[in-house]
Amino acid sequence: MSQQRYALWYEPTGESYVELSAIIKKLATAYRSPIFEPHITLLPGGTEANLATVTQKLEDIISDTPPFETHLTSYSYLEEYFKCIFIQVEKTPSVMNFAHAIQREIHGQQANDFIPHLSIFYGQLPIAEKKEIIKNLGDLVNKHFIIKTVHVISYELGKPPESWKKVASIIFSKTAV
Incomplete structure (x- = not known):
């Protein structure tokens, strides 16, 4: 039995x-961990809703939303595979309101524990090793x-992240204010 799901994310642009x-x-x-595209997940846990429904709801939200800026602020780590x-x-407000609108529309409620982030490593590592990696990363923040x-x-x-596939991309059509 397939456990097909859909995630929603946006990606950094340009040199970032x-x-x-x-x-x-x-x-x-x-x-020796998975390679994946840099992204900020908007819908924790994804959804089992069908693609047409997800795409339509996303288009409805985006039609009322201008493009917005995202700032990367600081390194962090957790004892979670996808947030290593x-x-x-x-x-x-732009990031949180947009993510919460998507969560409410698709999940019926917003995720109060939503942590907007961009993972750079998936896996399990000792804390000391995580700290050493972060120390050597250089200036990816700001x-x-x-x-x-x-x-x-x-x-x-x-299934591994290498099997993930982009199946739709919705472009913001509203002009930034």
Whole structure:
């Protein structure tokens, strides 16, 4: 039985995307962990709703939302596979309101424990090793970029990130104020 789900995320743009992709690949290669695209997840846990429903709801929200800026603020880590090492995203009203609107529309409620972040390493490492990696990462924080597109990602529970696929991309059509 397939456990097909959809995630919603947006990605850094320009040089930020290139630089973060290179770091993710370098760490994944060094520690034999998955390579994935740099992204900020908007819908924790994804959804089992069908693609047409997810896409329509996302288009409805985006039609009322202008592109907005995202700021990467500081490194962090948790004892969670998908948040092993990550960069925190500033919780601006634009970021939080947009994510909460998506969560309410698709899940029926917002995730009060939502932590906007951009993971740079998936896996399990000792805390001392995480701290050492962060110390050697350089200046990836204090970057900012404009969000203009949200992607719908198809995945199956238990399958590796390399199997994730972009199945839709919705572009913000409203002009920034």
